[in-house]
Amino acid sequence: MDTREIKSIIEGLLFVWGEPLSLDDISKILKMDKEEVKTIVEEMCDEFDYDRRGIRIVKANDTYQFSTRPEHYDWIKKLNHTKPNKSLSTAAMETLAIIAYRQPITKSEIDNIRGVKSDRSIETLIEKNLVKELGRLEKIGRPIIYGTTEEFLRLFSLESLEDLPALEEMVERIDEEFGGLEE
């Protein structure tokens, strides 16, 4: 099979599957080496962008999913086929940011950083499948620890958690500033 044919098959697979399809599954179906398939799919992503195709490939943790281009939103919403997605409340977004950067993290740690209770926000985020319970911490009260989901990566167009925008480096300065205060 030539690369073009492989790409064509992968396009068919992604189209039919609709949901995120893992590199593992694609490789198994094609009976091909994972690295080889990865190279091909990455190439496809670039080509789709370069050719200004109406479909783009959303990557997240070695899964791939077809979606429309955000810049076509105004056209596509004219189809009236789905309700527009709602954006998160400020509280939920703050909570999500904390979880994203600090995972795995407990609720009380989140509450501490925000200075307010975050129960409702966490609930919303779990409902929207942006956050999930990772398990429990083996300490008193066995608190639940939270982390972000793959869906979070996809919605925020992040290939992996490493692609999160860098945090402002402010906390490090604290020690310097206060170090000098005491004589």
Next chain:
Amino acid sequence: MDTREIKSIIEGLLFVWGEPLSLDDISKILKMDKEEVKTIVEEMCDEFDYDRRGIRIVKANDTYQFSTRPEHYDWIKKLNHTKPNKSLSTAAMETLAIIAYRQPITKSEIDNIRGVKSDRSIETLIEKNLVKELGRLEKIGRPIIYGTTEEFLRLFSLESLEDLPALEEMVERIDEEFGGLEE
């Protein structure tokens, strides 16, 4: 808007819509002349074919719909394979249980017991070499009669059909073990 951008938007529309989308609708959304849009979509159809894309555009009565390429069928059907825990479907298992116990048995008898058509299940079971045709019953319609195979015995670790546990025993055991669980 250049033609390329229009094609890109149409690709997004067809992708999201899934069902056949009429030339009328596309033209209305794009606020463009129907003939003009038609020319562009026809061009897209050719390009999709020429580029050996994994998606093709199916035309019918001035409607357009995305679909996969028939020549990729064998690859795409493997998507079903990627589901974890894939064993016999419940339908096939039901059919197999009935055949195992009541062989030789006709399809209409199986249908009667299950209360649903079993054509596909029987086909699958034959394909998997768990069930075979034993012959035909010499009555109206000369219905095929079915029975289990050697392969069936092997997969279920049975020496012979006589090793099938008695149904009465089984039911008693289930009642004991699961008591209230079964409705």
Next chain:
Amino acid sequence: MGYKIVLDSFEGPLDLLLSLIEKQKIDIYDIPINVITEQYLDYIEQMEILNLEVTSDFLLMAATLLQIKSKMLLPKVKVEAEEEEEEDPREELVRRLLAYKQFKEAAAKLRNYEEIGLKSFTKPQEDLTQFEEEEVDLGPLDVESLFMTLNRILNKRGLAVEDFDLGAIRRDEYSVKDCTENILRRLEDSRTIKFSQLLRADSSKNEIVAYFLSVLELMKAKTILVEQEYAFADLIIRKNEIGANY
């Protein structure tokens, strides 16, 4: 009143404090705690006047601020050499403010990402049942599950185990009536048939017996004539054209 909306828009006490600090361009590392505490308490008062719910988080922060303020007023106590250096009473608060600020900014950045993400649509999965049952990989199967399945059907369909008796069904399938009808039908197509033609290589004893009984019945009714060339030879069956009173 526009003021209320502004009041309402803080996510918590840290958010409020940050906004007070930013509005006055105060150095976050050297917060004039007197001024800030005063403004903070003013704000809480406003909330109460406007009947906004003041949550315990806001009150707790007020208490913290007052505590820091009082600590700042105390003269510095000389600490013993081996003890740790005395902390600036504001340090913990500043630490929290900075941490919060960091995530507030991160949230703002993520908001842009979200905006883009919300503008793109996916499509639902195609119906994969069309491929089902075809690509089944069979490992060893479990006899128990086979019976559980059967039991489920019986329950669901209201069938008794006794109705499911093997022998009864077999007899049923090769009833003399069926066999008789079949013989007659076959005689419509051809003048003679051989008894062996009624059977298959794997015909069960039941089936053979049923056919034999049918032949006897039909002979008795003078519907058919049966010939046999020699002992144990095949039976040749033909329609009795004259005496048919079946």
